[in-house]
Amino acid sequence: MLIEFQLNGKPTQVEAPADLTLLDLLRDTLGLTGTKHGCDIGECGACSVLLDGELVNSCMLLAPQVAGRQVITIEGVSGPHNTPNDMQENFIDSGAVQCGFCTPGLILAGEALLSHNPNPTRAEIREAISGNLCRCTGYQQVIDAIEVTAQQRQKQDGKAQVHHG
Numbered sequence: 001m002l003i004e005f006q007l008n009g010k011p012t013q014v015e016a017p018a019d020l021t022l023l024d025l026l027r028d029t030l031g032l033t034g035t036k037h038g039c040d041i042g043e044c045g046a047c048s049v050l051l052d053g054e055l056v057n058s059c060m061l062l063a064p065q066v067a068g069r070q071v072i073t074i075e076g077v078s079g080p081h082n083t084p085n086d087m088q089e090n091f092i093d094s095g096a097v098q099c100g101f102c103t104p105g106l107i108l109a110g111e112a113l114l115s116h117n118p119n120p121t122r123a124e125i126r127e128a129i130s131g132n133l134c135r136c137t138g139y140q141q142v143i144d145a146i147e148v149t150a151q152q153r154q155k156q157d158g159k160a161q162v163h164h165g
C-alpha cells in the first residue's frame, strides 16, 4: 500500500506491505539505519523515533500508522551545516556515547523531553529516558548531557529575550 507522511520534514511517499513495522520501513525500505534494531518487543528504546513530537518505539508501530503524520528520526537531528547539534555534542563531551547503539534513541528521548519541559530536574530526565536501555554508561553521563543541554538552551533563550526585549 502507498503510505504518505512527513519524514524529517520532507513529504515522503512509499509503497510498503500493510504489516511492515515502522522500524523496518525506516531501515530497510528507506535506508535510514540510524534507528537501531534492538529487542523488537518494545523494551529497549533503540528504535525510538518521534511521531508528532512524541517518543515512540518504531518496532511497535506498523508503517501505515504514520500516514499523514510527522516522523523524526536521528537523521533529522543536526546542527547548522549538518554538524552534530548541541545535544549530540554534549553527549560526546559527557562520555555518554560508548558503543553508541542506544545513542540515537537517547538523543531523541532528550529532544522529546526538552520540547515539553525545557528545564527538567534530574529525576525528570531519568524518567524521560527510562524506556531507553544503555548497557555501557550507567546513565549518569546521559543525564549530565541532557541537563547541560537544557541549561545551555535556557541561557540562550534568556539572551535572545534580552536582546529582542
Ligand code: FES
Pocket: 036, 037, 038, 039, 040, 041, 042, 043, 044, 045, 046, 047, 048, 057, 058, 059, 060
Ligand atoms: S527494538 Fe524497539 S524497543 Fe527494542
Ligand code: FES
Pocket: 096, 097, 098, 099, 100, 101, 102, 103, 133, 134, 135, 136, 137
Ligand atoms: S553506549 Fe552502549 S548501549 Fe549505550
